[in-house]
Amino acid sequence: MDPSSSSGSGSSGSIIDSLGVEIVGVMSPVSICMLVVVLLISTLSSPSPSTTATAPPITAATLVYLESPSDSASHKLLGALLNAAAFVALVALVTFLLVLLYYYRCTSFLRLYMRFSTFFVLSSMGGPLLLALLRRFALPLDAPSALFLLLNFSALGALSLFHPALPFLLRQSYMVALAAIVAAWFARLPEWTTWVLLLALAAYDLVAVLAPRGPLRILVELASSRDDDLPALVYEARPTVAPSASAPSPASIGSVELQPVDPPPRRSPTNPNPDDRAVVEMADLDEERSPLVSSGSSGGSAQNNERVVRIGEPSDRAVVEIANPDEEEARGRDACENPSSDHAVLEIGNVEGETSPLVSRTLVGRQENPPQRRRRRSSSSSSPSSPTQEVEMFETTRGIRLGLGDFVFYSVLVGRAAMYDLMTVYACYLAIISGLGCTLILLSVCRHALPALPISITLGVMFYFLTRLLMEPFVVGASTNLPL
Amino acid sequence: MTAAAGLGYALIALGPALALFVAAIARKPFLILTLLSSMLFWLVSLIILSGVWRGFLPVRSSSWWPYAILIITSVGFQEGIRLVFWKLYKKMEDMLDAFADRVSKPRLFLTDKMQIALAGGLGHGVAHAVFFCLSLLTPAFGPATFYVDRCSRVPFFLISAIISLGFVIIHTFSMVIAFNGYAEGKKNDQVFAPIVHIIAAIMTLVNLAPGGCVIGVPLLCFAAAVTLQYCWKMVWRRLTEQHNMQIPNS
Numbered sequence: 001m002d003p004s005s006s007s008g009s010g011s012s013g014s015i016i017d018s019l020g021v022e023i024v025g026v027m028s029p030v031s032i033c034m035l036v037v038v039l040l041i042s043t044l045s046s047p048s049p050s051t052t053a054t055a056p057p058i059t060a061a062t063l064v065y066l067e068s069p070s071d072s073a074s075h076k077l078l079g080a081l082l083n084a085a086a087f088v089a090l091v092a093l094v095t096f097l098l099v100l101l102y103y104y105r106c107t108s109f110l111r112l113y114m115r116f117s118t119f120f121v122l123s124s125m126g127g128p129l130l131l132a133l134l135r136r137f138a139l140p141l142d143a144p145s146a147l148f149l150l151l152n153f154s155a156l157g158a159l160s161l162f163h164p165a166l167p168f169l170l171r172q173s174y175m176v177a178l179a180a181i182v183a184a185w186f187a188r189l190p191e192w193t194t195w196v197l198l199l200a201l202a203a204y205d206l207v208a209v210l211a212p213r214g215p216l217r218i219l220v221e222l223a224s225s226r227d228d229d230l231p232a233l234v235y236e237a238r239p240t241v242a243p244s245a246s247a248p249s250p251a252s253i254g255s256v257e258l259q260p261v262d263p264p265p266r267r268s269p270t271n272p273n274p275d276d277r278a279v280v281e282m283a284d285l286d287e288e289r290s291p292l293v294s295s296g297s298s299g300g301s302a303q304n305n306e307r308v309v310r311i312g313e314p315s316d317r318a319v320v321e322i323a324n325p326d327e328e329e330a331r332g333r334d335a336c337e338n339p340s341s342d343h344a345v346l347e348i349g350n351v352e353g354e355t356s357p358l359v360s361r362t363l364v365g366r367q368e369n370p371p372q373r374r375r376r377r378s379s380s381s382s383s384p385s386s387p388t389q390e391v392e393m394f395e396t397t398r399g400i401r402l403g404l405g406d407f408v409f410y411s412v413l414v415g416r417a418a419m420y421d422l423m424t425v426y427a428c429y430l431a432i433i434s435g436l437g438c439t440l441i442l443l444s445v446c447r448h449a450l451p452a453l454p455i456s457i458t459l460g461v462m463f464y465f466l467t468r469l470l471m472e473p474f475v476v477g478a479s480t481n482l483p484l
Numbered sequence: 485m486t487a488a489a490g491l492g493y494a495l496i497a498l499g500p501a502l503a504l505f506v507a508a509i510a511r512k513p514f515l516i517l518t519l520l521s522s523m524l525f526w527l528v529s530l531i532i533l534s535g536v537w538r539g540f541l542p543v544r545s546s547s548w549w550p551y552a553i554l555i556i557t558s559v560g561f562q563e564g565i566r567l568v569f570w571k572l573y574k575k576m577e578d579m580l581d582a583f584a585d586r587v588s589k590p591r592l593f594l595t596d597k598m599q600i601a602l603a604g605g606l607g608h609g610v611a612h613a614v615f616f617c618l619s620l621l622t623p624a625f626g627p628a629t630f631y632v633d634r635c636s637r638v639p640f641f642l643i644s645a646i647i648s649l650g651f652v653i654i655h656t657f658s659m660v661i662a663f664n665g666y667a668e669g670k671k672n673d674q675v676f677a678p679i680v681h682i683i684a685a686i687m688t689l690v691n692l693a694p695g696g697c698v699i700g701v702p703l704l705c706f707a708a709a710v711t712l713q714y715c716w717k718m719v720w721r722r723l724t725e726q727h728n729m730q731i732p733n734s
């Protein structure tokens with residue numbers, strides 16, 4: 001059905017053609033990551049109980065209490081709470097360490113550490129997974145070849161993080177692969193510990209991002225005041241502007257420079273936590289476009305204040321962004337971004353379209369700040385509909401960014417649901433996706449950093465238990481009796 | 485059942501839905517979001533229903549009337565949810581129109597509205613198929629299959645897949661019919677969706693009788709075909725009306 005032909009108008013299409021493209025651009029990698037984790041878990045955990053399958057890994061999350069099936073419920077609960085408390089304390093410590101390092105401008109150390117940890121996670125955590133897969137499917141691959149492939153895979157992953165020459169899709173895929181590998185490991189934790197840990201991390205995320213002295217908030221404010229990238233692993237929905245020759249640090253431009261916080265003392269020194277937390281950040285931009293969500297929340301207040309979420313660019317690279325021309329708001333927005341600590345940062349950047357890289361390159365010389373500044377106002381020249389916008393502004397060409405920690409913990413939840421039944425998987429998937437959508441909507445309303453974990457995790461846990469306790473007997477009973 | 489058979493059953497239940505998704509919905513992110521939110525709605529309604537019915541399950545008697553009550557209450561509740569969905573959709577439509585005016589793009593076309601209704605109905609249908617059919621398929625991979633006494637000629641999973649296919653079609657297109665009926669204020673269209681839903685659900689009770697699935701399942705497919713035909717006629721009528729209205733103007 002071609003809308004334009006049926007209506008007879010000459011317009012290129014209706015508004016629903018490109019509305020919400022960024023939201024879907026964030027939801028698809030989250031869905032893909034969850035799918036990969038569910039597949040990994042369902043193929044690797046069902047076979048005969050080998051020793052490795054039954055013994056949970058000794059990790060930082062099981063420092064205090066190692067669950068065994070024979071304990072009583074209250075004992076398990078207490079042990080799980082202690083585990084979760086220890087883990088959250090460790091994560092907070094590491095986040096503060098990261099903030100400290102960032103404050104003292106050890107940024108090159110942070111960057112190098114991030115690349116190292118990517119390589120290490122991919123090789124040392126991906127390796128056993130590869131081995132388990134090879135064993136499970138009895139694939140004929142000899143050890144030297146497997147080692148060779150694994151090392152190449154990890155090296156490419158570490159390279160793809162920062163090198164601008166590698167295709168962006170590769171980088172996105174590696175982010176998703178990284179999150180999937182870490183989540184597959186986390187999902188092996190004992191059951192009670194996993195659930196309590198997820199809830200504790202959601203609460204910690206909430207506190208660390210919203211509280212005035214929360215580490216993530218401090219980090220975001222620091223990063224925004226220095227107009228620098230957050231030192232964390234973040235998934236970007238769109239490529240950033242290509243670095244220009246005059247850019248101070250080519251490696252830091254166009255990429256979310258990050259580095260994972262030093263992980264807790266596990267077997268593998270890499271910790272997914274640092275990368276993971278995502279903070280929902282809103283950048284303000286001066287746009288006349290009204291956001292999908294702000295019109296709902298504030299009844300079209302987009303006309304009143306300049307802050308609007310821009311959705312549906314003329315080009316197909318539209319970005320949901322909340323724009324605010326005020327510069328001091330930018331810092332608040334930056335505060336929203338929380339890259340390296342456990343909080344998930346959802347950054348909403350402004351992407352103009354295909355013309356923006358050219359424009360921003362020409363504008364790079366004008367500003368002293370690197371062009372990856374997210375909060376800049378969008379340049380008018382990139383959008384054909386507003387040709388007369390400020391020339392002194394440069395646009396950021398970032399898409400929505402979501403910290404890897406969010407990916408990891410969403411996938412852990414779904415992976416744990418997969419260990420019970422697929423019905424819980426579907427229910428938890430829908431819950432998490434709707435929580436993510438709600439967070440995005442809240443972001444457009446609140447305009448400051450928001451943690452992306454709490455709503456989704458809470459909904460996911462709720463739906464898991466509701467489905468398991470309520471829906472399963474209903475549906476299975478109804479359908480096996482063939483009435484439905 | 486084997487992996488190949490499992491894939492076959494999954495495609496029987498969800499193949500048309502997948503085709504609809506790829507053809508009509510995948511390119512428009514807004515429709516994907518509509519699909520996801522209607523799936524969530526359906527899931528929430530199912531959770532509420534099962535919460536209410538939890539105390540009475542499992543139904544031990546083999547007579548049909550407890551199932552009938554179960555079905556009638558479930559269908560009634562879900563039709564109520566459809567009304568709520570419609571109200572939300574109206575609000576969303578107003579917001580979208582305001583947004584369109586602000587960015588000086590054309591307002592929602594008729595086909596846009598129908599596509600949104602299609603996405604909503606598809607969400608309901610896919611959620612039904614996923615929860616009632618797919619979630620039973622996936623634990624059952626392995627070398628054997630399962631037959632039910634009352635319908636012993638065909639594997640249980642095949643029956644379940646065909647029933648889910650019927651309901652996918654019914655849910656998808658009755659949403660389009662219902663939204664159109666609410667928009668135009670036509671009573672015929674408005675009551676068509678609940679009526680066909682109830683009839684289809686009651687017809688599945690025929691499956692309870694031994695050997696009943698030989699009659700019940702084709703009847704369900706017939707109901708799905710009737711829904712499809714009604715929707716087709718309605719859409720055709722509306723599109724030609726709109727086209728005729730525009731001819732004097734253009």
